[in-house]
Amino acid sequence: MAGFKRLILCLLGILISVAGFSQKNELTQKGNKVYVEGVSKNENSMEAVKALRQELNEWGYWQVVNEKSNSNFTLKVDVKTSEGITLTSWGGTSYTMVGQIVDKNDSVTWESSQYKSSPNGTNGFNSGRAVVNKFVKALKKKYK
Secondary structure: OHHHHHHHHHHHHHHHHHHHHHHHHHHOOOOOEEEEEEOOOOHHHHHHHHHHHHHHHHHOOOEEEOOHHHOOEEEEEEEEEEEEEOOOOEEEEEEEEEEEEEOOOOOEEEEOOOEEEOOOHHHOOOHHHHHHHHHHHHHHHHOO
16 A cells, blocks of 8 residues: 555646646747846846847747737846957947846746847847847747
8 A cells, every 4th residue: 555655646746847848838938929028127137138129029929018918938147248359359239148038927938048149240240139149049049
């Protein structure tokens, strides 16, 4: 009898974990509505978030909405900028971007890697657009 109880508890644990996994997949399924929220109020950062909204609209996997209350989930984006000469940049503004997928309960269900870009000839000296392109490329790979 103790073995039977253990088996039932094990099966319940598996079912609960599968239900949680499928809920996360349902949250970000194709066609769902996403609200894109920028964390920083820096002007350059806000421009990068605006470019991200545009790229997500063009991709068309999710519907980008203007009201958080109308969304299935939130894509919270933290964009940081720095200026000056670095090892990879001869000046201009460099960007880093990290994104989180947040459910209606403000629980983070996914966090991206950090993406970086500095102005150079390969990105047309537009590192804000370049960091957005790197981020969206990673999203496209994750959500096919």
